[in-house]
Amino acid sequence: MVEISELEKYDAADFLKTPEDRAGYVSAAIKDGDPVIIRKALQAVARSLGMKAVAEEAKVSRESLYRSLEESGNPSSQRFSRS
Numbered sequence: 001m002v003e004i005s006e007l008e009k010y011d012a013a014d015f016l017k018t019p020e021d022r023a024g025y026v027s028a029a030i031k032d033g034d035p036v037i038i039r040k041a042l043q044a045v046a047r048s049l050g051m052k053a054v055a056e057e058a059k060v061s062r063e064s065l066y067r068s069l070e071e072s073g074n075p076s077s078q079r080f081s082r083s
Contacts, residue, residue: 012041016048043069 016022022045029041046054046069055062 011047012044013047016045022048039069 012025016025026038026041026045029038032038046065051065052062055065058065
């Protein structure tokens with residue numbers, strides 16, 4: 001029997017290669033309606049693109065982006081600081 005610790009870690013960001021992949025992933029999360037699932041989908045998409053690049057495009061600091069998308073984060077209540 002395989003132990004859980006022996007399994008490779010799955011990261012959705014590794015499979016989000018195209019804009020269509022990313023849009024479909026976020027759309028599915030939104031349809032689910034769970035804010036935790038939506039946050040995780042947004043985080044995966046941002047990681048698939050590169051957090052630094054997303055922060056620059058959004059004109060926010062990378063740290064603010066990380067904080068808003070982390071497990072205890074809440075993007076709707078996060079005050080973004082401009083970079």
